[in-house]
Amino acid sequence: ALPCFIFAKKMKKDPNxxxxxxxxxxxxELIERMEVKSGYLNFFLNWKKILxxxxxxxxxxxxxxxxxxxIMVEHTSVNPNKAIHIGHARNACLGDVIAKMLKLKGNEVVIANYIDDTGKQVADLVLAFKYLNYPEESEMKFDNYCDKGxxxxxxxxxxxxxxxxxxxxxxKLIEEGNNEIATYARKxxxxxxxxxLKTLWNLNIFYDLLNWESDILRKKLWEKAFKFLKEKKLVEKVEVGRKKGCWVLKLSKLKEFQNLKDADKVLIRSDGTLVYAAKDIAYAFWKHGILEDEFEYKIFCIQPNGKELWSTCEKGEKLSSRFNRVDVSINVIDARQSLEQEIVKNAIKLVNxxxxxxxxxxxxxxxxxxxAKKLGIEMDESKQFVHMSGRKGWFINVDTLYQKLFEKILEEVKKRNEGMEEEKCKEIAKKLTTSTIRYELLKVSPEKMIIFDLDEALSLEANTAIYLLYTYARACNILKKAEKIEExxxxxxxxxxxxxxxxxxxxxxxxxxxALKNLRPNEICNYIFTLANIFNNFYEK
Structure with a gap:
């Protein structure tokens, strides 16, 4: 049925x-007849033509x-001083499914994970292990141990x-490179x-390339990008006013910025330090082939799916634009970075x-x-949620969540399948655990905040992956029992x-x-959940 009253005001006509x-x-030919009733246009389908x-x-x-x-899809990009928490997992799951959707359409997709190994967080780790006598060896998984440190x-x-x-x-020593501290930090x-990566592999997430910030610095990517921008007269040094001494990106050259008073954006502050977006601009230039690929590469490891994971490195192979020169780059970065990302996007637009x-x-x-209360976080009772904080230890560790969920599901699998071999039960429980976490993070529209509740995530009912997989198993069982399917x-x-x-x-x-056009995995999740409900109602009647 089509509700026609929604057009009445604009068309200034009666809905009928x-x-x-x-x-x-x-x-x-798919419509047998139509009927006008109470402002609705009702369609009656021609099933002979539809079947x-x-x-x-x-x-x-x-x-x-x-x-x-x-196309390059870059996702995850977690600082290398901590374990993966549930917020990082949302980023990784979104990026992973977007890459799969793009591959489904026949694109060549490069999946990259950017590692910022020169930031303050890595300096904190070096301080802990090198100067505060924090023991480097532990029985704990090393990323979880570093979280604690x-x-x-x-x-x-x-x-x-x-x-x-x-x-x-x-x-400073890490950024300069070629010294004991820089080598230790990279290690x-x-x-x-x-x-x-072990945590992410548990979620069936794999990559083609690890791009390290330290290698980007060694190859002087920013210096090359800055030289290029100067040659193209797309940056200039401000001589007067509040931006005096700063180098700015000339966004005023773009049509949409021409009428704005303060359109040009600072890339280099008057003290010579770079703004956050500057390095990203240089990196984006490399992605799209504006700068040549001068990186060297090595195989970092072979992943559990048998796929090679490559990494930038100090000395390795030259792979001549195997990973860069992309037509499209999709950068999965949370909404808090929108301002910086807009500057990067416009810098590219200025060039091409x-x-x-x-x-x-x-x-x-x-x-x-x-x-939050379970984690011992003190919060205002009037607030419904609290933002996670790595420094304060306020987060849900994915390894911990995975293990708790696995144990709960394994118990249920054994209960429902008496006599099944232990290894088979574990195999099923592992698949269900992975599916549950992925679905929880994908079913919500990306522009909506997820308020993560541990109890709900551990629930095996309602709109969950387990419910969908149960429905799928039920349908497969019906087909298996059917002796013949009528054509x-x-x-x-x-x-x-x-x-x-x-x-x-x-x-x-x-x-x-x-969903493929809009790159919205949640639209597929919504469709499948509705389909499962319709099927189960049909089955039970």
Whole structure:
């Protein structure tokens, strides 16, 4: 049914008149007849014509438009001083599914993970292990151990402000490179990243490339980008006013910025330090081939799916634009970085308006009031949630969540499958655990904040992956038990419950195509959940 009263105000007509007008213009062999009633245009389907369409519904290649672009999807990008928490996992799951959606359309996709191993967080780790006598060896998983060390270090920094000078000294040495501290920092960072990857592999997330900030600095990517911008007269040094001494990006050259008073953005402050967006601009130039690929690469490891994971390095192979020179780059970065990302996007636009640099923004994950209390976080009773904080230790560790969920699901699998071998039970429980975490993070629209509740995540009911997989297993079981599946269905034998199910199945090509265009995994989640509900209602009746 089409509600025509929604057009009445704009068209200044009676809804029934609008419905009649629409019905006179709509022609399709899939529609048997139309009826105007109470401002609605009701459609009655021609099932004899519709049923043949159902036979090809799983032949995805026939109705998905194919593309042949080279696209980089960069996601995760967690600082190499900590374990993966649930907020990082949202980023990684979104990026992973977006990459899979793009591959489905026939694109060549490079999946990258950017590692900021020169930031203050790594300097904090060096301080803890090298100068505060924090033991480097532990029975704990190393990234989880560093999380604990990060919190402890910050407590000491608060009590001893003079340590901040030591942090600055360490940071400077890391950025300069080619010294003992820089080598040690890279070693620590690689050790953390190896453990982070184990967590992500548990979620079926894999990569093509690790890009290290320290390698970007060694290759002087920013200096090359700055030289390029100067040659193109896209930056200038300000001589007067509040930005005196700063180098600014000339966004005023873009049409949409020409009427703005303060359009030009600072890239280099008057003291010579770079703003956050400056390094990102240089890195984006490399991605899109504006700067040549001068990186060297090595295989970092072979992942559990058998795929090589490459990494930038100091000395390795030259791979001549294997990873860069992309047509499109999709950068999965939370919404708090939108301002900086807009500067990067416009910098690229100044150089080449045809380049497609996308900031895929998503909202953060916060903790529910109940979960915050369980973590011992003091909060205002009137607030429904609290933002996570690595420094304070306020977060949900994915390894911990995974283990708790796995144990709960394994118990349920054993209960429902008496006599099943232990290893088989564990295999099923592992798949269900992975699916549960992924679905929880994908079913919510990316622009909405997820208020994470530990109890709800551990629930095995309602709109969860387990419910969907249970429905799928139920459908497979029916097909298995059926001795024969009729190819030629008689329209007269199709009941209303079956028609409702068939109508929803017919929407699948359109839903998937729309989700692919919009890069919105939650649209597929919503469709599947509704389909599961319709199927279960049909089955139970």
């Amino acid at each position: 008149e609008i419905a009649k007008e629409f019905s006179s213009k709509i022609t399709s 043949p369409f159902l036979k090809g519904i799983d032949e995805i290649d026939k109705w998905i438009g194919k593309e042949k672009k080279k 990060y919190v402890e270090t910050h407590k000491k920094l608060e009590k001893n402000p003079e340590l901040q000078e030591k942090i600055k000294e360490i940071s 620590l960072a690689e050790k953390v990243v190896k453990e982070q 308006p045809k380049v497609n640099y996308i900031h895929y923004a998503y909202e953060v994950v916060s903790l529910s009031q109940k979960t 030629n269905l008689e329209v007269e034998r199709i009941e209303e419950g079956e028609k409702k199910l068939l109508k929803h199945l017919l929407l699948f090509p359109e839903i998937l195509d729309q």
